[in-house]
Amino acid sequence: MTVSNGNDVHSHATPRRPLPCGIYAPTMTFFDPETEELDIPTIKKHAERLAKAGLAGLVTMGSNGEAIHCTREEKVAVTRATREALDDAGFTATPIVVGATEGSVKGTIELCKQSEAAGGDYVLLLPPSYFRAQMDEEAIVGYFTSVADRSPLPIVIYNYPGAVAGIDLDSDVLIKLAEHPNIIGTKFTCGSTGKLTRVALATKAKTPSSEGSGYMAFGGICDFTVQTLVSGGSGIIAGGANVMPKLCVQVWNLYAEGKTEEAIALQKVLSRGDWFLTKAAIAGTKQAIQTYFGYGGYPRRPLKRLEKAKVASIAEGIREAMEVEESL
Numbered sequence: 001m002t003v004s005n006g007n008d009v010h011s012h013a014t015p016r017r018p019l020p021c022g023i024y025a026p027t028m029t030f031f032d033p034e035t036e037e038l039d040i041p042t043i044k045k046h047a048e049r050l051a052k053a054g055l056a057g058l059v060t061m062g063s064n065g066e067a068i069h070c071t072r073e074e075k076v077a078v079t080r081a082t083r084e085a086l087d088d089a090g091f092t093a094t095p096i097v098v099g100a101t102e103g104s105v106k107g108t109i110e111l112c113k114q115s116e117a118a119g120g121d122y123v124l125l126l127p128p129s130y131f132r133a134q135m136d137e138e139a140i141v142g143y144f145t146s147v148a149d150r151s152p153l154p155i156v157i158y159n160y161p162g163a164v165a166g167i168d169l170d171s172d173v174l175i176k177l178a179e180h181p182n183i184i185g186t187k188f189t190c191g192s193t194g195k196l197t198r199v200a201l202a203t204k205a206k207t208p209s210s211e212g213s214g215y216m217a218f219g220g221i222c223d224f225t226v227q228t229l230v231s232g233g234s235g236i237i238a239g240g241a242n243v244m245p246k247l248c249v250q251v252w253n254l255y256a257e258g259k260t261e262e263a264i265a266l267q268k269v270l271s272r273g274d275w276f277l278t279k280a281a282i283a284g285t286k287q288a289i290q291t292y293f294g295y296g297g298y299p300r301r302p303l304k305r306l307e308k309a310k311v312a313s314i315a316e317g318i319r320e321a322m323e324v325e326e327s328l
Helices: 040-052 072-088 105-117 137-150 171-177 193-203 222-230 245-256 260-293 308-317 319-327
Strands: 022-026 057-060 096-099 122-125 155-159 183-188 216-219 235-237
Touching (some): 022 245, 072 096, 105 137, 137 155, 183 193, 260 319
Parallel strands (some): 122 155, 155 183, 183 216
């Protein structure tokens, strides 16, 4: 198996930016605190900060990006602004993966095309789930293959049961879908390292020490970064990298360099800190950014704003991790 990570299966003139191994952040989407309109300058500022911290790539319009709260036009605007920010800061080789899920095959293909026009390099797609009772394996496989047949951008499957009414793609289905040349990876937000291991093995996934087939097996949470590496994974797409990107990168790099014990010790610090962000979700992650970096704001309603005591509790909970972050 060889997949199109960096090779354009639709024969465009310009080679696609490859997906390197390493840490990726599903970037937050920032809004004006009064009007809730997109705050494009802050979106650009954040993208530049993450790139300078050493991230391998960025993901726009994922769960942390509040894609479900944004119009199609806003999704395109955020991706375009992120590409502009990266290019202006000199990070022209940094790839962007775009969350492009819609409920239908037709709508998803259209958003994939718009994502390419906005500067995206790959798309991240959830299984369809609104009509949950009808979404059997045949329907789900049909959705991904039909989109993959016509998407100008290669697809990373997003396995996140919590966001799709409990649909949890097993390793057999993911390995089957990986046979399509335009499906080039999976993000395992299900948290199953066993499943990641099986898929990475069957697809000969890319690792820090081997190009393999080019298939990307992404862990979906930074608190199992070392575990993902042990399992033969290719990278991490993790919300915590919005707050502590340097720490996330350091854990990855230490293990990749063979400094296993140091990586494991630092993973424990990362896991302790990331739990406070995971519990507080988008509102907590944004407030952690606000506390430590002076911007962040709030999610769009109906997500609630946090009380001051909760914000202070998060800041204290990630203090150890942030001390490491600030030392790097």
